[in-house]
Every structure is written in structure tokens, then in C-alpha cells.
Amino acid sequence: MKINRFEDLEVWQLSRIPVKRLCALTRDCRFSKEFGLAGQIQRSVISVMANIAEGFQRRSNKEFIQFLSIAKASSGDVRSHLY
DSSP: OOOGGGGGHHHHHHHHHHHHHHHHHSSSGTTTTTTHHHHHHHHHHHHHHHHHHHHHHTTTTHHHHHHHHHHHHHHHHHHHHHH
């Protein structure tokens, strides 16, 4: 099956789950004093999803792999911020 759109990538679809959950969590009142941290978590988790999409749109396996690597690094940022 040939995938023509990044929206059809299972990894992109799955990356939407933590975006939804973490954006909702960081809007919670428990983060009210940590608005800088909340914003960084939101940017990092959104970056994962965005880099998967951007890499796919580049239409080159080499660039796609590079953007997947960036997405993986962003997921590390998210994990670190959550600690």
C-alpha cells in the first residue's frame, strides 16, 4: 500500500495522542505557575508531530529519516520536561 499523505502514516496518527493529552494537561491549573515550562512542553510535543509530517513531505528517504531523528529528539525533550 502506497502512502500518499502524511495523515495516512500510523506514526503521525499516534503522535497526535500525546499532543492532545499534554496540551490539555499543561492548560490545567497545576501548571499556572509554570507557564514557561508548560509552553515548552507544548512546543516540544507538537514538534514531534510536525517533524514527522514535514519529513514525509520532503519526498526523500534521506530527509524523511533526518526529520524522524529530529522528532525523536523532540520526544526526548518532552520526557525530560515531564520529569
